[in-house]
Amino acid sequence: MIITIQTNVPPYTNEDLDTAIHLAEVFLARGHKVNIFLFADSVLSANKFVKPMRIDRNIPMKLQELISKGVEVHICGLCAEYRGLTEDMKIEGSKFSGVPEMAALIYESDRYINLMP
Amino acid sequence: MSPIGILTLCHREEDMKKVLFAVYTSPAGSIWINETFRCIFGMYGQDIEPVALLLNEAVLAVHKNCKPEQCGVLPLSITFKYIEKYQTKVYAVKEDLEKYNIKEDEIDPRWNLQLILKSDLAEFVHSFDNVIFF
Numbered sequence: 001m002i003i004t005i006q007t008n009v010p011p012y013t014n015e016d017l018d019t020a021i022h023l024a025e026v027f028l029a030r031g032h033k034v035n036i037f038l039f040a041d042s043v044l045s046a047n048k049f050v051k052p053m054r055i056d057r058n059i060p061m062k063l064q065e066l067i068s069k070g071v072e073v074h075i076c077g078l079c080a081e082y083r084g085l086t087e088d089m090k091i092e093g094s095k096f097s098g099v100p101e102m103a104a105l106i107y108e109s110d111r112y113i114n115l116m117p
Numbered sequence: 118m119s120p121i122g123i124l125t126l127c128h129r130e131e132d133m134k135k136v137l138f139a140v141y142t143s144p145a146g147s148i149w150i151n152e153t154f155r156c157i158f159g160m161y162g163q164d165i166e167p168v169a170l171l172l173n174e175a176v177l178a179v180h181k182n183c184k185p186e187q188c189g190v191l192p193l194s195i196t197f198k199y200i201e202k203y204q205t206k207v208y209a210v211k212e213d214l215e216k217y218n219i220k221e222d223e224i225d226p227r228w229n230l231q232l233i234l235k236s237d238l239a240e241f242v243h244s245f246d247n248v249i250f251f
Contacts, residue, residue: 008152008251040152099159106247107134107164114249116149 003027004035004109006102009117011045011059012052016115021062023113024071035072035105036063037097043079046090060091067093074101132164137245139170144178144193145185149251154196154205156249161203168245170233171209177217179209181225197227208233208241 005024011017024034038046045059052058063073075085077096087096106112138157142149153169160167177183178193186192200207211232214224224230233241242248 006249040148099156100163102156103160103163103165106136106160106249112247112249114251116250 001110002033002035002108003111003113004037004105006037006039006112006114007042007045008040008115010041012050014117016117017042017045017059017063018057019115021059021066024066028066028069028071033070034066035074035109036066037074037076037102037105038079038094039076039102040079041083043075043083043085046073046075046080046094047085048091049089064091064093067091074105076102133166134164134246135166135168135244136160136247136249137168137170137242138249138251139172139242140175140251141173142251143174144183145188145190148191150175150178150193151191151196153251154199156251157205158196158199158203167205169205169207170241171207172213173210174217176209176213176219179214179224179228179230180217180219181223183225194227200227200229205229206231210235210238 005020007016007020009016020036024036027034045063048060048064050058050060067073073091073094074097075090075094077098080086080090080096090096138153140150140153144150150171157167157169171178183193199205207228208231212235214232
């Protein structure tokens, strides 16, 4: 099954990214193809320069680990531009895309999960 | 149209996915109504047939006097030209409009709004392939 998870809110205010990451890990373990679409403020979770406290989780790094396991991480390019997230700041393997790519993911996914608080 | 064109059209209509974008958040205080419509407008030409549904506090957006720009934030009116261009179907829950005392003659006609009863929502929602909440 192809499963896409869309997130919308900031990674260190809400915990939707944590939910998305946990879901993605479970889906991967069960053999599904997983995509994550970062929309609006959630694009900030692709910023590799975040510096969380040592006891806290490093969300961009967790996303990068997922990428290395085959998860596609899409970043809404317009949302990123709006928030000053540039190519050199984003985690390796993630890609800037946009609403047309979101449409394609909605179209091809068997399940499309949009996380909103 | 050529027979092949007709066949392609039939095939494409069958392949279209109907997606409901349901937004429940207030038009002032969050960006989600604008972002919902940005998503909707980006769906056209992508084998997706998008429809908007305003419910709960989001119905406040349709009032003629709802102008978030007066608080210095993004206006809702930027969506109107695309609603008209794409003839986007926009629904609002009738009971939610009543809850906020919005009369039919107070609705901005540029929303191209159709009202839906709460009792019809379940069947309406089930008529879509995907429902995405904002």
